[in-house]
Amino acid sequence: MRSFLFKSKTVFKMAFINSLLGKIFGNKSEKDIKEVAPVIEKIKEEYNRIVQLSNDGLREESDKIKQIIDDRIKPEEDEFNCPMMV
Secondary structure (H helix, E strand, O other): HHHHHHHHHHHHHHHHHHHHHHHHHHHHHHHHHHHHHHHHHHHHHHHHHHHOHHHHHHHHHHHHHHHHHHHHHHHHHHHHHHHHHO
């Protein structure tokens, strides 16, 4: 019986310490939520903007995005199409 009480007190102490440290430093899930919250807000803002676009507006946005992607991958494509590598 005595060892059971000792174990239960130890478990209680560890739970208390973990709880206290969690309140002081925060826990992993709270840190993750704080980290992604700004990204989620940007997504919501972009969603609200896109929902209001017509089909033609969506096509224009798609063309803009395709152009951005092409511009960003062009240096890599040029590197792979380098005449010295052929």
